[in-house]
Amino acid sequence: MNLDFPAIAPSIPFILQGIPVTLKIVGLSALLGFTLAVILALFKISRIKPLMWFADAYTSIFRGTPLILQLLIIYYGAPQILGFEIDPYPAAVATFALNSGAYISEVIRAGIMAIDKGQREAAMALGVPYSKMMKDIIFPQAIKNILPALMNEFITLTKESAIVTIIGVQDIMRSSYIVGGQTYRYFEPILIAGLIYYVMVIILTVLGKLVERRMARSD
Template sequence: MISNCSYIGKGLAFTLELTFGGVAIGLILGCLLSVLRHCRICIALINGWVSVIRGTPLILQMSIIYFSFPSLMGVKLSMLSAGIISFGLNSSAYVAEILRSGIESLPKGQFEAAQTLGIPNFFLWKDIILPQVILNILPAMINEVIALLKDTTLISVIGGMDIMRRSQIIAAEQFEYFMPLCTAAAYYYCLVLLIEFVGRKIERRMGYAKNS
């Protein structure tokens, strides 16, 4: 039992690498996409990207990146790289949408108040709009990280040795499914609790009496 737990636990680092690699790419690309959305030439392109990513299964996007990239571009990606890239690209579309809703939820008066005080655009975004947007979207972003963590189980389809894949290996070897799968569930649940805890801490730290 202990050796099974430790074998499954060895997939923890791989799962975390996939999750945080994906989140990092998703955040950077998502921010970039929402900034470029304000540029007229890019709107159609970005809307198309978001629509395609949201309209196709993640497992399919990952398969395209892992299986077809070698023949298309002559590049063989490792499972970890293919996973991080596909989770990151997938997440970017959702992050861009979360940011869009966060910006649109701010009252127009905040922009106007800054304008009447003569605050330049750069400072308006940096000091007035973004701090409020970040607080507004924090719960949705925590959800996105949790969803991404759970989506990393799809890496087992291309053979990645994450928590899920390891539990399946044990189950197949020992013809016993309940305990290995419950062990994997416990690992994922603990990770989710940890992310929720950190999220709540950040929210509390950034929190202020809103209702202005």
């Protein structure tokens, strides 16, 4: 099969150096994306029409266009409009945060709407302010219900983060490309990169199940 993994074995540590870069991008993007998603979800269930229209339009645009297109627009197109260049790392974080915010907002909205309306009516009858009701009563229950969907989105974000290699971010995938160029053997380092992503996804899946079990016990 003409595979020679020993030839690239010395370069494996270099590929592994891309793991922290990938995790930083995914972690920060997920945090910002979740924050944005909460705001969008609240807009969607709001009775204020302009807020509803804005949230729906935002979600439609970011769910209706390819992620790679959004990345290229922010990295290559935004400087033409803003007048200054954006570094690859911030561009990657911004793109994934904006994109994941659109997807997660729908998940959160569905989770909120799934909560029995009687709880809202009871809270309103007791004079509980809307913000406090959402923060202390509705939102915690919604998060518990949508946790599996949130973990799936986080896993998807981890895998999709590989496209940042096209703008020069030295993540796992980019590191494997560099090793391939140095050794003139691309198949082996790409397989190693794939194995790294697979292990990361398995770890995230296990962690997600552990969190689900712990939350289930707290009921």
